[in-house]
Amino acid sequence: MNDTLMADNIVEQAAAWRAAGRRVALATVVSTWGSSPRPVGSQMAVDDSGAMAGSVSGGCIESAVAHEAAKSMKDGEPRLLSFGITNEMAWEVGLACGGQVQVYVEAVE
Amino acid sequence: MKRDILDRLLAAKAAAIPAALVTDLNTGLQTLVYEDTVHGGFGLEPDLLDEVRRRIRQDRSGLLVDPQDEDGFRLFVHVHNPAMRLLIVGAVHIAQALAPVAALTGYDVTVIDPRGAFATEARFPGVKLNHLWPDEALAELKPDARTAVVTLTHDPKLDDPALVAALRSPAFYVGALGSKRTHALRLDRLRDEGLSEAEVKCIRGPVGLSIGAVTPAEIAISIMGQITCVRRGENHPC
Numbered sequence: 001m002n003d004t005l006m007a008d009n010i011v012e013q014a015a016a017w018r019a020a021g022r023r024v025a026l027a028t029v030v031s032t033w034g035s036s037p038r039p040v041g042s043q044m045a046v047d048d049s050g051a052m053a054g055s056v057s058g059g060c061i062e063s064a065v066a067h068e069a070a071k072s073m074k075d076g077e078p079r080l081l082s083f084g085i086t087n088e089m090a091w092e093v094g095l096a097c098g099g100q101v102q103v104y105v106e107a108v109e
Numbered sequence: 110m111k112r113d114i115l116d117r118l119l120a121a122k123a124a125a126i127p128a129a130l131v132t133d134l135n136t137g138l139q140t141l142v143y144e145d146t147v148h149g150g151f152g153l154e155p156d157l158l159d160e161v162r163r164r165i166r167q168d169r170s171g172l173l174v175d176p177q178d179e180d181g182f183r184l185f186v187h188v189h190n191p192a193m194r195l196l197i198v199g200a201v202h203i204a205q206a207l208a209p210v211a212a213l214t215g216y217d218v219t220v221i222d223p224r225g226a227f228a229t230e231a232r233f234p235g236v237k238l239n240h241l242w243p244d245e246a247l248a249e250l251k252p253d254a255r256t257a258v259v260t261l262t263h264d265p266k267l268d269d270p271a272l273v274a275a276l277r278s279p280a281f282y283v284g285a286l287g288s289k290r291t292h293a294l295r296l297d298r299l300r301d302e303g304l305s306e307a308e309v310k311c312i313r314g315p316v317g318l319s320i321g322a323v324t325p326a327e328i329a330i331s332i333m334g335q336i337t338c339v340r341r342g343e344n345h346p347c
Contacts, residue, residue, distance in 0.1 A: 008189065008215065015119055026110060030134070030185040031172050041170035041187055078137040104134060104185060109112045 010043035010054040014108050023048040024108040025069035029056050029101055033084070036099030048073055056103050057083070069105050078106040114139050114149060118189065125191035127165050131173075132185045161186050168255075192217040193255045195336070198243045198271040199262035200227035203286065206329035207259070208236045214333055221246040221271070222262070243271035247278065257282035257336050259316060263291070269298060276308045282339045284316035284332060291315075313339075318347065 011026070018024045029042045037058035044054040044062060046069040056065055061083045068079050084100025114130070118141060121128040129142045133151060140149030142161045147153065153161065160173060164186050173184040195211045197204045200222035208218045219237040222228035228238045239246045243260075252258055258275035259282075260268040268285060272295075275283045287295060292314040299309050317331030318338065338347035 008192070011115070011118060011122070011189075015115060018115075028185070028187060078134075080134055104132065106110050106132075106137065108110050108115060 008043075010045050013053040014045035017045065017047045017051075018108050023073040025072045025105055026108055027056050027065045027069055027103050027105045030080075030104045031102045032099060033101075034099040036084075036101045038101075046070070046073075057101060061101070061103070065103055065105065072105050072107045076107050078104065080104055110139060111150070114141060117141055117148060122189055122191075127188075127190045129161050129165050129170075130187045130189065131161060132187070134172075134183045134185055157184070164188055165190065190255070193340070194219070194250075194252070194257070196221060196247065196250060196252060196256060196258045196275075198222070198246075198258070198260040198267060199264075199286075200224070200229075200233065200238070201261050201263075203261050203325045203328050205232060206325040207261075207332055208233060210326075210329045210333045211336075212236075214337070216257070219246075219250060222267070243267055244274045247271060247274035252278040252280035254279045254281055256280045257284070257339075259284045259286070259332060259336075261286045263287060265295065265298060269295070269302070272299060272312060273302060273304065276304060276311055282313065282336050283311055284313035284335065286316050286328075287314060289315060313347075 014024045014026050025046050027044045027046065029038055029040050032040055038056055042056055044052055044056045044065065046052050046066045050066055052062060052066055055062060065081065068081055072079055081103045118128065118130055127144060131140045131142055138150035140147060140151050140153065142158065144162065157173065165188050168188055168190050170186055170188045173186055193216050195216040195218045197207055197218065197220045200220050204220055208220060211218045219239055220228055220233055221239045221243050223240055223242050228240055241249065252275060258280050260271050262268050263286065272283065272285060285292065285295060296309045313335060317328060318334045320331050322328040322331040335347050338345050
């Protein structure tokens with residue numbers, strides 16, 4: 001059984017990757033509007049090879065978030081990302097369901 | 110996230126201590142708030158601290174915006190509460206299906222059964238087992254508002270004491286396996302035990318959502334569906 005399916009252990013996954021010497025970032029849903037697929041507090045860990053654990057949407061924005069996470073791993077700066085139908089990139093990485101979501105991305109020291 | 114904050118958050122989660130990680134979205138600074146202490150990169154005014162602790166009790170992560178602050182001061186409160194718990198009374202076949210389904214749903218599962226032949230590691234690999242009588246087990250495990258209790262034994266000697274203890278606890282869900290006839294007889298016995306009509310009405314029985322479940326796995330899904338509905342499903346019939 002996949003451990004990351006069990007609720008709320010993405011921080012542990014991030015710590016395990018970090019302990020294994022990988023660079024890691026955490027992405028967290030901090031606010032949603034409308035019918036976003038994952039609730040506030042949902043998390044995804046990303047490592048420097050692009051491996052992902054958990055999710056911040058139904059699969060629509062994870063690639064874009066992982067891309068920004070790689071930047072945070074490099075410069076150490078957190079990022080606040082917004083996705084949704086009002087986003088000009090909606091056709092590319094927006095939520096297919098029409099919801100909106102803000103995701104906070106931070107490197108794990 | 111700073112190493113120190115990460116380590117303390119992991120320690121709190123491992124020890125099942127409720128905590129909230131508060132992030133200043135403008136600066137990236139973070140502070141951990143516990144029920145009795147605070148540790149981290151910035152201080153919080155008493156009223157904000159009260160609000161964070163209210164969020165912990167409500168299990169409600171989200172943004173905190175200070176309308177008085179023109180700088181757009183914004184905090185994100187991420188509540189990390191211990192896992193919800195499911196106490197299963199009866200190490201029976203259905204419990205063998207319900208335990209993994211509940212674990213997958215994120216619940217911390219304990220199977221209670223004093224009958225040694227049922228509650229074995231071989232039948233429940235990796236599941237917490239408690240061999241006390243159900244009323245003693247519940248006295249030890251102290252169901253709280255984040256705990257569901259389900260009885261599955263069909264044996265009044267085991268189920269009834271568990272139901273009495275569960276109904277007198279803050280458990281958010283109490284369910285009992287058994288047909289309508291079995292359940293009606295059970296309610297009669299519990300009334301004779303001195304439970305009020307309001308108390309016995311709190312039992313979900315026959316347990317589970319009505320989805321025509323037949324096999325142990327299907328019944329486990331119907332029970333987990335009902336527990337989920339009671340927890341999350343405002344305005345849904347459960």
